[in-house]
Amino acid sequence: MSDSPQPYRVLARKYRPRSFRELIGQDAMVQTLGNAIRRGRLAHAFLMTGVRGVGKTSTARLIAKALNCIGPDGQGGPTIDPCGVCEPCVAIAEGRHIDVVEMDAASHTGVDDVREIIEAVRYAAVSARYKIYIIDEVHMLSKNAFNALLKTLEEPPAHVKFLFATTEVNKVPVTVLSRCQRFDLRRIPAELLAGHFAHVVEAESVAAEPDALALIAQAAEGSARDGLSILDQAIAHAEMGDGDPMVSAAQVRDMLGLSDRGSVRRLLGLLLEGDTGALLGAVRDQYALGVEPLALMRGLMELVHAVTLAKAGRDIASPGQSAEEREALADWAAQLGFAPLHRLWQLLLKGHDEVASAVLPIESCEMALLRVMHAATMPDPGELARMLRDGAPAMVAPASGGTPAAPSSAPAARLPATMQEIVALIDRQKPLLANHLNDCAALVSLSPPDIALRLTHAWTHGDFKRDLEQALNAATSGTRWVVTLAESGGDQTLLEQEQAGKAAARAEILETPVVKAAIAAFPEAELVETDRPEQWSAGQ
Incomplete structure (x- = not known):
């Protein structure tokens, strides 16, 4: 009789790290632990914190193996590289070691559960070097349970180690935190996740496009477990050809309800151009393809964020980024200022929140994008105030999309008519020059844009006449000022x-x-x- 086939194990369990070398994205923590083990400076309690799926519980089990490994010959000591073949390593990996106790605090929240631990720690380990208690989601313990644990946690027997894991470290009492050595596990970068997934699909005899793995890595949001679960689903969704399954980027987008980057770029282009009809048509096309309105808003936010980073001079290249996308980001970064980009972000963020809670998501998405289109190019309050004060021309918003209309007629900008106004105007950009103008320049005559002055003290920072003319020209939108320096006459200085x-x-x-x-x-x-x-x- 043939052996029954082994039941299928999901990728998230099958590829759980079995050594610290396989734990990706946590190099700083591994180095700290390695140094502590080599120097014999082991804490009596460790706390692992971080978002879901970054390896908190896996790290706790690896620490348990590292502390109890005896090596293939049975003579080894604690090591950052447990052998994985000795009895303690094998038993801990299989979850059956009698001296390594795992407890889920979500289902064991009471003081009675902790009291059992307190009673048991008095007894030495049966077969291991250390008796280890791994408490997952430790923040779920009740207040009384934490209080009962405090004394034992502060002064445990030498043969006992506590390993805690939590996703909400802010809920752990400070009295407990102060008694633990804390490790903050980082979100795993998308590049590392994509590389890890490439090894997984190769081991699973599955073909996958690099863009598909990059999309999965981005959707995982720094969680290896979430990413492997998505990859598992993508492999099941992949089409079977003549050979191995093929995971394509298009299939991953369909599976996750994502819009491809090219469509998002086109949507942002229509948004900036103000083409209302084309914008609404593109939104409905994406909706018909199965793209969720919330995913559409999120894609636009990610794109605006990328443009802003490019504007700030940061390298934003990613594994799945095409040459066309890099070129588009560079063009937008050159054309848009920081103020419009910030307004775009705020408007999209508000729209995202509205769509997330809306009864009619697609309708809310359309309304939010129309609001973005008509509000993103408006001047900010400071600029609007300056335009009203100086009489600058105002832009007329388009009636039904398209680029803004020509400026409406407006009176010419009023030029400063007093010495005080000139000093205030210059002080915005050239405070040092404005201070000299206030203290050391007597007004002889003023007929804008002509001004005559008598200096009581010399200007030692350059050519006063040239510097003042340039400052006045810039402050009055290019009006050509003529500055004359007189030897005598004039009022008192300000x-x-x-x-x-x-x-x-x-x-x-x-x-x-x-x-x-x-x-x-x-x-x-x-x-x-x-x-x-x-x-x-x-x-x-």
């Missing part, structure tokens, strides 16, 4: 006027009956300036 005003105010105050009486009563009193220059007070 600083001199301010000082003269203070002196007059001081003299006026000193002449008031109250102040005269106060000074007469207190001859040594003097009038001092308060924090507010326009106010004065008498004091000693």
Whole structure:
């Protein structure tokens, strides 16, 4: 009689790491553990935290193997590279070692469950070097259970080690955290996940397009387990040809309800061009192909984020990125400023949240994108205020899509008519020049765009006439200013006027009956300036 075939094991279980070398994306943690084991500086409690599927429980089991491995000859000690063939390694891997106890805190939350552990830790390990307790999702323990564990956790017997794993470390009491050596397991980068999946499909005798593996890695969001589950589904979904199954990018997109990158780029292009009819048609085409409205919004957000990073000069190349996509990102980054990109992001983020909770998702998606189209190119509040103040031309929004219409007629920008206005205007871009203008320039005449000044002190940072003309030209949208420097004449400088005003105010105050009486009563009193220059007070 032939042996019965082995039951199928899902990829997430079949390819669970059996050694620290197979644990991807956690190099810093592995190095720290290796150094601690080699130097004999082992903590009595470890806490592994991170998002789902990054290897928290697998790491706990690997630590258990590393601490209890005796080597193929039975003479080995704790090692960062457990042999995997000795009895402790095999028994721990199969989950049957009597001295390695795994407990799911989600189903054992009470103080009675912890009390059993407290009673058992007093007894030495039966056959292993260390008695190890692995508590998964430790944050699910009750408050009383945590309190009962504290004393044992702080001073456990030398033969006991505690290994905790949690996805919500913020729910673990600080008193427990302070008694553990904490390891924050990182999200696994998409590039590493795609490479790992390539090894898996090769071992499974399955062919897969690189773009397909890249899509799966991106959908996994840093979780190896989630990615392997998606890959399992993709292999089952793949078409059988003459040879091995073939996992294609198109099939993965269909399976996950994703829009391909080319379609998202076209959609963003229509959004920026303001073509309402084409935009709504493209959205409905994607919906007919099975793309979820939420996935569509997310794809647009990812694209806007990528354009913003490109604008900031960051290298955003990814394994599945085509030359066309890189070129499109570079073009948008060159054409769009940071302010429009930030508004696009905020509008898409708001639309994403609306679609996620909407009763009518596709309709909400269309309305959100129409709002983005008509609002993304509007000036920000600061720019709008400047346009209203200076009389700059306002853009007329298109009635039904298309590019914005020509500027409406508006009065010419008002030029500064006083010395104070000129100083305030220059201070926005050239504060050092504005300060010299305020303190050391007397106004002889002003007939915008002509101005004549007398300098009381020389400008030591360049050519004053040229620098002031350039600053005024830039501040007044290219108006050609002519600056003349006179040898004599002119009013007082603004600083001199301010000082003269203070002196007059001081003299006026000193002449008031109250102040005269106060000074007469207190001859040594003097009038001092308060924090507010326009106010004065008498004091000693």
